[in-house]
Amino acid sequence: xxxxxxxxxxxxxxxxxxxxxxxxxxxxxxxxxxxxxxxxxxxxxxxxxxxxxxxxxxxxxxxxxxxxxxxxxxxxxxxxxxxxxxxxxxxxxxxxxxxxxxxxxxxxxxxxxxxxxxxxxxxxxxxxxxxxxxxxxxxxxxxxxxxxxxxxxxxxxxxxxxxxxxxxxxxxxxxxxxxxxxxxxxxxxxxxxxxxxxxxxxxxxxxxxxxxxxxxxxxxxxxxxxxxxxxxxxxxxxxxxxxxxxxxxxxxxxxxxxxxxxxxxxxxxxxxxxxxxxxxxxxxxxx
Amino acid sequence: xxxxxxxxxxxxxxxxxxxxxxxxxxxxxxxxxxxxxxxxxxxxxxxxxxxxxxxxxxxxxxxxxxxxxxxxxxxxxxxxxxxxxxxxxxxxxxxxxxxxxxxxxxxxxxxxxxxxxxxxxxxxxxxxxxxxxxxxxxxxxxxxxxxxxxxxxxxxxxxxxxxxxxxxxxxxxxxxxxxxxxxxxxxxxxxxxxxxxxxxxxxxxxxxxxxxxxxxxxxxxxxxxxxxxxxxxxxxxxxxxxxxxxx
Numbered sequence: 001x002x003x004x005x006x007x008x009x010x011x012x013x014x015x016x017x018x019x020x021x022x023x024x025x026x027x028x029x030x031x032x033x034x035x036x037x038x039x040x041x042x043x044x045x046x047x048x049x050x051x052x053x054x055x056x057x058x059x060x061x062x063x064x065x066x067x068x069x070x071x072x073x074x075x076x077x078x079x080x081x082x083x084x085x086x087x088x089x090x091x092x093x094x095x096x097x098x099x100x101x102x103x104x105x106x107x108x109x110x111x112x113x114x115x116x117x118x119x120x121x122x123x124x125x126x127x128x129x130x131x132x133x134x135x136x137x138x139x140x141x142x143x144x145x146x147x148x149x150x151x152x153x154x155x156x157x158x159x160x161x162x163x164x165x166x167x168x169x170x171x172x173x174x175x176x177x178x179x180x181x182x183x184x185x186x187x188x189x190x191x192x193x194x195x196x197x198x199x200x201x202x203x204x205x206x207x208x209x210x211x212x213x214x215x216x217x218x219x220x221x222x223x224x225x226x227x228x229x230x231x232x233x234x235x236x237x238x239x240x241x242x243x244x245x246x247x248x249x250x251x252x253x254x255x256x257x258x259x260x261x262x263x264x265x266x267x268x269x270x271x272x273x274x275x276x277x278x279x280x281x282x283x284x285x286x287x
Numbered sequence: 288x289x290x291x292x293x294x295x296x297x298x299x300x301x302x303x304x305x306x307x308x309x310x311x312x313x314x315x316x317x318x319x320x321x322x323x324x325x326x327x328x329x330x331x332x333x334x335x336x337x338x339x340x341x342x343x344x345x346x347x348x349x350x351x352x353x354x355x356x357x358x359x360x361x362x363x364x365x366x367x368x369x370x371x372x373x374x375x376x377x378x379x380x381x382x383x384x385x386x387x388x389x390x391x392x393x394x395x396x397x398x399x400x401x402x403x404x405x406x407x408x409x410x411x412x413x414x415x416x417x418x419x420x421x422x423x424x425x426x427x428x429x430x431x432x433x434x435x436x437x438x439x440x441x442x443x444x445x446x447x448x449x450x451x452x453x454x455x456x457x458x459x460x461x462x463x464x465x466x467x468x469x470x471x472x473x474x475x476x477x478x479x480x481x482x483x484x485x486x487x488x489x490x491x492x493x494x495x496x497x498x499x500x501x502x503x504x505x506x507x508x509x510x511x512x513x514x515x516x517x518x519x520x521x522x523x524x525x526x527x528x529x530x531x532x533x534x
Contacts, residue, residue: 158381161371162362167340169384170356216417221372
């Protein structure tokens with residue numbers, strides 16, 4: 001046990017990796033609650049793919065990566081909305097067309113521009129190669145995202161629960177919608193270095209999904225999501241060291257393991273509880 | 288009598304397909320109006336048009352002295368996500384939003400008002416319960432408590448008594464009548480014609496177009512109801528085949 005924890009912690013790159021993973025997971029966990037509740041999980045998936053052309057162009061032209069990612073994410077969301085409103089296509093179909101097209105474009109642009117970042121690194125991250133400057137940037141983004149979301153969490157809760165009510169009480173529904181989109185884009189960029197734009201989607205959905213199965217109160221859900229995400233990040237990085245595996249996928253697999261346990265064992269919404277409840281309900285009929 | 292909501296050649300719908308066409312009428316301030324009509328007559332769409340969440344396809348709607356923020360809206364039960372992790376207190380507190388704001392905590396005074404609203408709908412002591420643990424009727428009571436706290440001049444109710452028990456319906460009708468007594472304007476989409484006759488002085492009969500609007504006993508004649516059904520059947524084809532019926 002001591003070896004499992006203390007040995008990796010004595011190494012500088014492991015310390016950085018853990019700090020990075022924890023910072024990212026806090027921001028992603030808070031955001032994931034809203035994505036899950038608002039039914040935006042697929043939107044998160046789509047945008048994490050669609051930011052690729054924006055990131056490549058930003059790298060090639062020396063612009064801030066966040067800017068490129070946000071522009072591409074916004075384009076994806078607006079194009080999806082336009083397609084589903086102006087054709088007979090359902091929204092998920094429109095989303096699938098747009099994000100796969102943009103992802104393809106991103107890979108094409110990558111081979112055209114020949115930037116000095118590996119594609120593999122953008123897609124899957126390189127948490128063991130981060131610098132303290134990267135960690136600082138991620139920390140700043142995580143802090144910004146958390147602050148904005150937590151300050152507006154009541155508004156976002158109303159928006160997710162009852163958009164019609166949100167509108168009638170005069171909440172800026174459109175601004176909140178795009179605000180959430182901006183935060184989604186910047187958190188994806190924050191996750192770029194750590195787990196890459198493909199695996200970040202796991203951090204953006206799993207903590208919220210697990211917390212949703214475990215809690216019946218909104219604030220409790222936020223806390224549970226953060227605690228689970230941070231725990232998974234730390235455990236994932238430590239496990240990857242002793243297993244000699246890639247840290248990003250290991251974090252994702254820890255989250256999946258927790259999700260499966262929760263799905264089966266959750267006190268009120270788990271499979272086992274439902275099974276017992278159904279059996280108890282049937283028993284009087286037999287007797 | 289002053290107008291609370293005025294419709295002028297008003298058409299509204301989704302994706303450019305009108306659900307309600309050429310509506311021309313006035314809902315007076317302080318009236319208690321039931322909106323009735325066959326399925327697909329555009330009743331719920333009309334309420335969404337009044338809240339402003341759908342823009343008119345053509346024509347105009349004006350709200351007189353009522354501000355957009357002074358409208359409260361009860362969604363259909365099926366639109367309420369009961370698996371949302373939220374307590375009854377949090378749900379009801381949404382009615383106080385304009386006063387609390389996003390940043391403010393919910394202090395003791397607010398908590399007392401939430402408790403009072405819950406008590407007024409017969410839900411004493413439910414504030415900490417999760418909404419997922421409530422029955423359909425209890426959710427509807429909680430949503431009425433939220434409306435109580437919103438304290439609006441114009442109250443829009445979309446099928447408020449659908450699929451809830453008789454006791455709850457009776458209690459909630461009392462709440463509606465109290466609002467009417469306080470001079471608020473209430474518009475409710477309803478299916479139960481007997482309840483409309485018993486409790487709603489005014490009725491707006493809709494079949495994608497206006498069939499009749501006025502005192503309930505004059506509107507809910509057998510002839511009008513038959514005509515409403517016929518008009519809706521005539522309109523159930525593609526929208527462009529739907530022509531205007533002579534009134």
